Structures are given as structure tokens and as C-alpha cells.
Amino acid sequence: MQHRISSPIENVQIDEIDRKIISALHQNGRISYTDLAKDIGLSRVAVQARINTLMEDGVIERFTAVINPEKIGITVSAFFNVEVEPKYLHEAADRLADEPVVTSLYHMTGPSKLHMHGLFTSNQEMEIFMREKLYPLPGIMGVDCQVLINRYKSRMGMRL
DSSP, X not given: OOOOOOOOOOOOOOOHHHHHHHHHHHHOTTOOHHHHHHHHTSOHHHHHHHHHHHHHTTSSOOOOOOOOGXXXXXXXXXXXXXXXXXXXXXXXXXXXHTOTTEEEEEEOSSSOOEEEEEEESSXXXXXXXXXXXXXXXXXXXXXXXXXXXXXXXXXXXXXX
């Protein structure tokens, strides 16, 4: 397996119009170019060109639907701090990143090397994941798991 390493990212300069476009898309990713152009005060062609440039520059990574997991039977949201022997860190990260239940995975400072979030249909599914997928990974030294009780705020996108 090949590990995923972040390469240096080149900063892209965005102006106030780009910020307005991004903010509007953040609120409604399905807004038409025409409606967005009216809101921003530009032509449809200018808005479309700016969005294409933001995508080409990697500022906008993708458009996606935000799903409410509970509406489709995914009721357990859990956060894991996974301590991994340094020599196995990339292998463990690669294998965990490929797991469909893992929604996010980060390499963190401190004793817990990987911070992970997972969504499960039940506590039993989470327990099976831990027993069959997480614990057997080479180099796993410790796992701390916390289950979400209530979500007050969840970041979708980022602040500008």
C-alpha cells in the first residue's frame, strides 16, 4: 500500500467576489449560475468562469450532498484516538482510510497518532469493526473510543 502524504500546498489568492460565490455555494450547492450571478451582481458567464477557476485551483475540491446519517439508519457516531507504533503509522492510516465506515482520519500530535471518526448502524457494527479491522492492524498500541451523544454543530465547509 502507498501512504498518502500531504504535499506543500500553494496558496491561491481569492477576492471578495470569490468569497461571496463560495459562501453562496456553501449555503446551496445546487444554486444555478444564473441565480448566483444575480445575487453576486455578475454575469452568468463570469460566475461560471470563476467557479471553474476555483475548482481548477483546488479551492473548491468537490460538490457533494450532505446526508443526515440517522435518517438512513446510521445511528452511532464515534471518535477514536488510535495510538500506533511510528513504523506502522502510514500502513495503519492507509488501511483505515480505505474502510467505508471511516469518515475522517487525521494524523495528530501527541500520544494518539491517529484521530478517526466513524459512522455505524449499531454498537454491534462498531464492535465488529474494532475487533476485526482496527485491533488486528500491525502496530496498534491503544484505542480510545468516544461515542457521540448529541451534535450541536457540525462544520460543513469552512469559514471565510
